[in-house]
Amino acid sequence: MGGVGVGALTGFGVVCAVGRSVAEAWPRILAGERGIGPLTVFDGTGQRTSLAAEVKGLVVPSPVDGSVWSRSDAMAFEAAREALAMAGLDPRRVRVGLVVGGTTSGMLETEELLARMHADPTARQPTPDMIAHPLSATADRLAVALGPFTRARTVCSACSSGANAFAIGLSWLALGEVDAVLVGGTDGLCRLTFTGFNALAAIDPDPCRPFDVRRRGLSIGEGAGFCVLERPAAARARGARFEAAVVGVGVTSEAHHITNPAEDGAMPAEAVRRALASAGLRAEQVGYVNAHGTATPLNDAMETRALVTALGPHVERAWVSSTKAVTGHTLAAAGALEAIFTALALRDGELPPTVGLEQVDPKCAALRHVVTRQRADVDVALSDSFGFGGVDTVLALARADRVDALAVSRRSVYVSGLGSASRLGALSGLENLALLGEAGAPVDPLSGLDPAKSRRFDRHARLATVALAAAGAVRADGAFLGTAYGDPDGSAAFLARVFEKGPRLAPPADFPNLVPSSPAGHASIYLGLQGPVMAVADLSASGEAALATAWEWIAMGLTDSACAGSVEGPSVIAETCLAPQFRALEGIVRPSERSDGAAVARLTSERSEVEVLAVAQGVDGAAVLAALPPPRECASIVVAEDDAEIAAALAGSAWAAVPRVDVLRAAGRHEGVGGFAFVAACARVLAGEVECALVLGVPRGRAYGLVVSRAR
């Protein structure tokens, strides 16, 4: 394994049900004041409960530039602004990156419109109301309001999204891509998630009681948490104060079930072990665990077993609490908010309680529960976050005075498998050279799937599974899949049903498919993958963004191998409404006719014939090309489409004279073409057609360049 180093926490920002700043919220979390009260942001008639942990007094800005903000955006803005101010950082003066974890983004604001679009074809047209809908919308709003940021990324792994944003931020610091990075998560209340958890019978009608024998499920909350991470030496050099740092990360997947955790807690325990090992820490040093602690019967018993397994006899020493009884479950924000609460506990030597825990469940009795605020000098603490599909992330934090310099080592990343699923069929390895040819008669790529194992999959998940299998995914692998919009048609159908028939008749099995990370989650279960699994979103560069994330994680030792690329499913709403609108914003001139497919490369730290030599991300093509190595002899550039934007970006660069090929004609048009371009580029190098190849994606406002080469 490599080393991902240390991220000093120099700034925090908090928005949750008990406060819209650290100063307001933290004393109330320590005091155990519940933020759970009547639901007001939408009508909760027909739900199991009309209680939620709402953020009070939030004003959603309506900027003069005409951009549309969501509740998720507004909460993220307040938290991110507070974190930057506390750190005393000006993104105009230093290289600051941005990583946002999210699951629903502007869902609340677009729910009624989506339901209308489902029923009425005339409602399906580009409209400013949908600008807040894509998962990456928050990052785009923050870049304008608080930036510029040198690079931005959006990640979704359901309820561990916020924690994985920290992992990405750490990798950027370790790679030296940024001087500081703003990381966090945001999720506003919406009907989709509230009704979905209601349909899964996962909501307690009363305020939630983590670890209590009477617990019946979660209380849904909303919020945003953002942190500034910096390299400790750099933070000290500029005189920035910090009392805690993120020192380790462990990420695993259960490959078990799309909504239920495996009862033995084996993979969450493995995530704890990896978090400690990556920080060079031992189980006996852990003094506090901020638990995932959702208060569902399954989670809390499973999490207890996981902590007992991972910490062994030392579990008796570590205090444990769940702050979700105060803030509600804030979904994508939870991992970020709880990392902040963990850091504040280390700073103050005071631990927040699990409110409502009065009769400890015998299945949770092995833990040392914090039931009222507790003074305790803790040096090392953990923050657990587990998501749908069994995506487990554990962050290890330590007091600043205990932070030693951890070795940072960067590994080479190689390509050992290629797979795609599209109208060209299922293609493996060199068969992917067909991506650069002409389209023939369409071939069904899904015919090889086991119908019983894939019965709950939507088409996105089926395409992803076929592509990952064709790339030769194995048990230890992760999966990083780019997606621009997730599944808007699935969300629209679900919401139309909720509006028409009421929450009781919401289909529970459809809900998990509406989380953007579900194709990767389903595929991991089908194929038994136990590495990090998540979706990455950046509009038309989502495939490139996912590949860049996987490359960074392998280079810095967060995982040894992963399949990465893109998946886009069929979507009438994307074709008629979202794609035309966002392609116009991104400066992409293409007809809106839209295909679908998935394409991934298996990346690994084990040496093979093709190496991913360099990956660069920036806000424009020129900056990205300047950061990449020059072409070797016999090079090629693979792009989605050879258009004016590409030509303009390449003009004057070292790559200007290199011949270009495009993948759109054969693979079809959609936002995931970057994944297809990368797979095609690797196939060319592997076949010996060229010595090296550049994949370039330069939609307006975001740019990625990835160079693959024959390994030397």
Place this chain on the structure above:
Amino acid sequence: MSDSLVSELKSLIVRELNLEGRDPASIVDSAPLFGEGLGLDSLDALQLAMAVEEQYGVRIPEGDGGRVAFASVAALATWVREHGGASKG
């Protein structure tokens, strides 16, 4: 007790739980739906309860009551009948 309600429920199970390629008639009336037997899980139980409520206007309780109703297709038919369920479809 093979009757039209039992056959209807078998088709409903195959359709709602996407048991592609499974012939509804091949589901044994008395075989357990969950665990062994059809091999369904708790997410299927929730989906099936929702579908039965929509189709017949009968609520299947969570917990022990649900275990009785979901013991087998025959038990489910009995539950629907005893709770005054009428097909809306």
